[in-house]
Amino acid sequence: xxxxxxxxxxxxxxxxLVFNPINYILAQCPMCKMAAExxxxxxxxxxxxLNNGILYLLVIPYILAFTLIYLYRKSxxxxxx
Numbered sequence: 001x002x003x004x005x006x007x008x009x010x011x012x013x014x015x016x017l018v019f020n021p022i023n024y025i026l027a028q029c030p031m032c033k034m035a036a037e038x039x040x041x042x043x044x045x046x047x048x049x050l051n052n053g054i055l056y057l058l059v060i061p062y063i064l065a066f067t068l069i070y071l072y073r074k075s076x077x078x079x080x081x
Contacts, residue, residue, distance in 0.1 A: 007066075014062070018055060018058065019055070036050050036051075
């Protein structure tokens with residue numbers, strides 16, 4: 001039970017760090033950043049969409065990895081008992 005709590009807390013901290021608004025600024029290459037900034041100055045929303053797409057692509061592999069690890073450990077626990 002303690003191990004599950006620990007993993008849960010780590011996932012919460014990782015989620016907070018990933019979705020922190022400061023990360024929106026840091027999650028782009030310089031060319032993409034310039035293009036998004038110029039679009040946003042003209043009133044466009046391309047910059048926000050670009051940031052959301054980058055974060056989406058970043059988070060999915062971690063969610064899959066944690067899910068697979070959780071399912072593996074759960075199945076190993078059932079086999080051992």
